[in-house]
Amino acid sequence: MRRFFQLKDFTPLYFEDESIDLIVISSAIHHADNLSIVLDEFYRVLKYDGMLLILNETPSSNLKHMLKICRVFLSILYSSFIRKYKIFVQKISSGGFLYDPLLGDIDYPIWYWKSSIINSGFDLLNIHETHLPVVVDSKNRNITLKHFICKKK
Numbered sequence: 001m002r003r004f005f006q007l008k009d010f011t012p013l014y015f016e017d018e019s020i021d022l023i024v025i026s027s028a029i030h031h032a033d034n035l036s037i038v039l040d041e042f043y044r045v046l047k048y049d050g051m052l053l054i055l056n057e058t059p060s061s062n063l064k065h066m067l068k069i070c071r072v073f074l075s076i077l078y079s080s081f082i083r084k085y086k087i088f089v090q091k092i093s094s095g096g097f098l099y100d101p102l103l104g105d106i107d108y109p110i111w112y113w114k115s116s117i118i119n120s121g122f123d124l125l126n127i128h129e130t131h132l133p134v135v136v137d138s139k140n141r142n143i144t145l146k147h148f149i150c151k152k153k
Contacts, residue, residue: 010029010032010038010041011037011038011041012041013041013042013044013045015045016045017044017045018044018045018046018047018048018050019045019047020045020046020047020050021046021047021050021051022050022051022052022053023042023045023046023050023051023052023053024053024055025052025053025054025055026055026056027055027056027057029054029057030057030058030105030106030107030108031103031104031105031106032106033106035095035096035106035108035112035113035116036095036116036119036120039052039116039117039120039122040120040121042120043120043121043122043152046152047152048152048153049151049152050151050152051149051150051151051152052122052148052150052151052152053147053148053149053150054147054148054150055145055147056130056134056145056147057113057145057146057147057148058134058143058144058145058146059108059109059110059112059113059146060107060108060109060110061109061110062109062110062111064109065107065109065110066109068097068099068107069092069097072092072097072099073092095108095109095112095116096108096109096112110127113148114127117148117150121152121153122150122151122152122153123150123151123152123153124148124149124150125149125150125151126147126148126149127146127147127148127149128146128147128148128149129144129146130144130145130146130147131144132144132145
């Protein structure tokens, strides 16, 4: 049976329970509407001792994430106050926020990544800092890629 997926459609995975040895996902999972649900589904299809490699993600530090949320909140508040219509709406939740509606990019802070991985039942073996710049932010600082190395318990 042929299945077609759209951006953000990571679930359900059409595999039997505990049928996969290794899942590798690169530069994609930050598009998921709900990181925890996707990780739960990965856990379901992985065999015991299976590995999950989440590669090339750019989680924000806790402080940077809070500052981003405050900036977005102030922008929304100001737009509401002056009654300025915005075509693209940024969505904020306790875990992350949709900062680029066109690309579907969601900023999940590092604490949320760690909590979601552990709460889904994985051992978080390592967060590997690649030191490879992927983006230069507005203050000309490099944002580096991180890899999450996980194992099913």
